[in-house]
Amino acid sequence: xxxxxxxxxxKVQRPERIIQFGEGNFLRAFVDWxxxxxNQKADFNSSVVVVQPIExxxxxxxxxxDDLYHVNLQGLDDGKAVNSLTMIDVISRALNPYxxxxxxxxxAEQPEMRFVISxxxxxxxxxxxxxxxxxxxxxxxxxxxxxxxYHRFKTFKxxxxxxxxxxxxxxxxxxxxxxxxxxxxxxxxxxxxxxFKTWFEEACGVYATLVDRIVPxxxxxxxxxxxxxxxxxxxxxxxxxxxxxxxxxxxQKVAKEFPADQAGLNVLFVPSEEPYHERKVTLLNGPxxxxxxxxxxxxxxxxxxxxxxPIIGKYIHKVMFDELMETLNLPKxxxxxxxxxxxxRFNNPFVDHAVTSIMLNxxxxxxTRDLPGLKTYLKRKGELPxxxxxxxxxxxxxxxGGVREDGAEIxxxxxxxxxxxxKDLWATEDTxxxxxxxxAATFIWGEDLNSISGLAAAVKADLDSIQKKGMLETVKGxx
Numbered sequence: 206x207x208x209x210x211x212x213x214x215x216k217v218q219r220p221e222r223i224i225q226f227g228e229g230n231f232l233r234a235f236v237d238w239x240x241x242x243x244n245q246k247a248d249f250n251s252s253v254v255v256v257q258p259i260e261x262x263x264x265x266x267x268x269x270x271d272d273l274y275h276v277n278l279q280g281l282d283d284g285k286a287v288n289s290l291t292m293i294d295v296i297s298r299a300l301n302p303y304x305x306x307x308x309x310x311x312x313a314e315q316p317e318m319r320f321v322i323s324x325x326x327x328x329x330x331x332x333x334x335x336x337x338x339x340x341x342x343x344x345x346x347x348x349x350x351x352x353x354x355y356h357r358f359k360t361f362k363x364x365x366x367x368x369x370x371x372x373x374x375x376x377x378x379x380x381x382x383x384x385x386x387x388x389x390x391x392x393x394x395x396x397x398x399x400x401f402k403t404w405f406e407e408a409c410g411v412y413a414t415l416v417d418r419i420v421p422x423x424x425x426x427x428x429x430x431x432x433x434x435x436x437x438x439x440x441x442x443x444x445x446x447x448x449x450x451x452x453x454x455x456x457q458k459v460a461k462e463f464p465a466d467q468a469g470l471n472v473l474f475v476p477s478e479e480p481y482h483e484r485k486v487t488l489l490n491g492p493x494x495x496x497x498x499x500x501x502x503x504x505x506x507x508x509x510x511x512x513x514x515p516i517i518g519k520y521i522h523k524v525m526f527d528e529l530m531e532t533l534n535l536p537k538x539x540x541x542x543x544x545x546x547x548x549x550r551f552n553n554p555f556v557d558h559a560v561t562s563i564m565l566n567x568x569x570x571x572x573t574r575d576l577p578g579l580k581t582y583l584k585r586k587g588e589l590p591x592x593x594x595x596x597x598x599x600x601x602x603x604x605x606g607g608v609r610e611d612g613a614e615i616x617x618x619x620x621x622x623x624x625x626x627x628k629d630l631w632a633t634e635d636t637x638x639x640x641x642x643x644x645a646a647t648f649i650w651g652e653d654l655n656s657i658s659g660l661a662a663a664v665k666a667d668l669d670s671i672q673k674k675g676m677l678e679t680v681k682g683x684x
Contacts, residue, residue: 272296274441368408381413495596598667
C-alpha cells in the first residue's frame with residue numbers, strides 16, 4: 206500500500222482562487238467535492254487554500270498527504286445503490302494563521318484570489334469585541350476575514366476589481382446577512398474608515414447560502430476495506446451521502462463566475478434562499494420529527510425500516526406528500542422531486558439512522574418544523590392534517606416513558622421544564638388534562654395551542670386510541 210502524496214498520486218497545479226476557512230469533514234465532502242467537479246467538467250481551473258479557523262485542527266494531517274484525500278459517496282441514486290470513491294485534489298495547501306500569520310495575511314496580496322468559503326460551525330459567525338486589528342490573528346472568524354479584506358483593500362489601493370465573493374456555509378438561516386453585519390461591527394470597532402467600508406460594500410459580495418448533504422465523516426468501520434480498495438494509505442477519507450444541494454442567494458453575474466450548473470451540480474443561484482430553507486425544514490426535518498415517535502412506538506428502530514414498513518411507510522408518504530407539501534409555495538414538480546430525493550435519503554442502505562437519535566428535544570423541533578405546516582394546512586384546507594396531529598400525539602405518548610410492547614425502554618430527553626411538565630400531566634392519567642396542559646405550554650409554543658380550532662379534541666382522540674389500540678392500529682385508522 207502506497208502513501209497518499211503527490212509523488213504517488215497525480216495532482217494538478219491550478220491557480221489559487223479560493224480561500225476556505227475550515228478543514229473539517231463537511232467542507233471537504235461538500236464544497237471541495239463541488240470544486241473538484243467544476244474543475245473536471247466546467248474548466249473552473251481553481252485551487253483552494255485552506256485556513257484552519259481555530260488554533261488546534263487537522264491541517265497537519267492534510268498537509269502530510271499533500272492535501273489529497275478521497276470522498277466515499279454512499280446512497281441511492283434513482284433507486285440504485287452507489288458506493289463510490291473519488292480522489293479530491295483541489296486543495297493546494299493548508300495553513301494555520303496562529304502559527305503562520307504572515308502566510309495567512311499574504312493570501313490577501315494574491316491578485317487572482319476571488320472567493321472566500323467558510324464553515325466555522327453555527328457559533329463561528331459571532332462578534333467578539335475583544336478582537337483587535339493587530340491581533341495575529343483575530344480570534345473570531347469574522348475578525349480574521351475583516352483583517353484579510355482590509356489588507357487586500359490597502360494592498361491594491363482600493364481597486365474595485367480586487368473584491369472578494371464570500372459564501373458562508375454555516376448552518377444559520379441567512380448566514381450571509383449575519384456575517385455581513387458582523388464585518389460592519391469590526392469596521393466600526395477598528396475605525397477602518399469610510400473608504401474601506403465603501404470598497405467592501407461595492408467590490409465585495411457576502412451571499413447567504415443553504416447547504417444540504419449528510420456527512421457521517423471518517424469511515425472508521427470501513428477504513429481497512431477502503432484502503433485495501435484504494436491501495437493508498439489515506440487517513441483523511443470522508444464519507445457522505447450522494448444527495449447534495451447548495452442554494453446561494455446571489456445574482457446571475459455571480460453564477461457566471463462560479464459555474465457549478467455547467468458541471469451538472471445541484472447548485473442553485475436564487476433571488477431568495479427563504480423558500481428553499483422552508484422546503485428543507487418542512488419536507489426533510491418535518492417528516493423526521495413525526496415519523497420517529499410513530500415508528501419507535503410501533504416497534505421500528507431505524508428510519509430506513511420505517512420507510513419500508515407496510516403501514517409506517519404509508520404514514521410517512523401521507524405526511525410528506527398529502528400534508529406538508531400542500532403548505533409550501535414552490536412549484537409542485539420541484540417539491541415532488543425534492544420529496545422523492547428525501548425518501549431516497551431516508552432509505553439509504555449504508556446508514557442505520559436510529560429514530561431515537563432524532564427524538565432529542567422533540568417538542569421544540571415540532572414547534573419549528575411541523576406546527577407552521579399544521580396551521581397553514583388548516584387555513585388552506587379548512588381541516589386539520591391527521592398525520593401531523595397524530596405525530597404530536599405520538600411525541601406526547603413517547604414522553605410518557607415506560608416500555609414498548611417488546612420490552613424496549615422508552616427514554617425521552619428534553620429540557621428539564623418540559624420533562625417535568627409531561628411527568629406531572631401523565632401522572633393525572635387523564636388524557637384531557639394531558640392534552641390541554643401540553644397545548645397550553647406557552648414556554649414551548651410561544652402561544653396557547655388550545656386556541657387552534659379542533660386541535661385539542663383531535664390530539665385527545667389520538668392519545669386515547671394509542672392507549673387503547675396501540676400505535677400501529679391508530680396509524681391504520683388515519684390512512
